Amino acid sequence: MSRKLDPRVVRTRQMLRDALVELIHEQGYEKITVQDITSRATLNRATFYLHYRDKLDLLYQSSKEIVKDLTECIDLSFEEDKEFDFLSDKPHIVFIRLFEQVSQNSNLYKVFLTEKNMPHFTSRIKDVLVDFILKGINHVQPDDQLLTVPREIAVRYFAAAFLEVIVWWLEKDMPYAPKYMAGLLMRIAIKGPYVNNPF
Incomplete structure (x- = not known):
């Protein structure tokens, strides 16, 4: 303990x-x-x-703590909310927690994700998102035959997209509330950007 x-x-x-x-x-x-x-x-x-020990140790420990906090914050099994309707416009609590955690530490995230000399932090956050998205996709559709692309490609695609959306949100000084952002991200991930299929 x-x-x-x-x-x-x-x-x-x-x-x-x-x-x-x-x-x-x-x-x-x-x-x-x-x-x-x-x-x-x-x-x-x-x-x-x-x-x-030095400023590098401070940087490393700080990034380690923030990644740990994020992981613990969104490490909620999708199985715990089996009744959730993913086709509704209501954001899942895990998505809300993701944006709330970033919001609560926005100064650190903004600096660490946009500073050119700190790719290790971006890489760690992407790994957290990959795990998060993999759990979500596995819950929603465990059958590979019912996916339009290989599971690993879908997971990597969404992880990169989620990260870019978070960076954009921070760079714009968080113009939307965490809950609203969670809803937008879920909607585009599940339904895409179109109200009606243009094709």
Whole structure:
């Protein structure tokens, strides 16, 4: 059983993470020093080194924590809501949780997903989305013979599309609420973009 962290430790790490995100947004990761991070967080260097080896360790641990939080947030089996109607315009709770989690950590996601020197974070988020979408497709249609394309291609296609929609939403400063975005994403994934089949 994992030991719960002291609230003071949690707060200190949050302050350092927030400082890192702000500075990456302002200067880019490469130019930042540990001194910059501690100054922005109004903490001393000794405190920083109690928690992290260097700025790379802070970056790695921060991205690891945010990916873990996202995974736990959307790790709700679709089996738990067997009565859900996927053809309705009502968004599934898992889709809502996805956008709520991104919204709650929007500054970090916006910086980590758009900063050119952090492809590892984008790759991790895509892996989470791949697993999420695979579970959804397996629940809705477990029979490969009833899919129009190989399952793996469908999963990768939707994972890339979902990620791009999330990045767009963040870059536009989240003009729509998480629940509304969840509904849009579900609708386009299940029904496509057309009200009526134009073909």
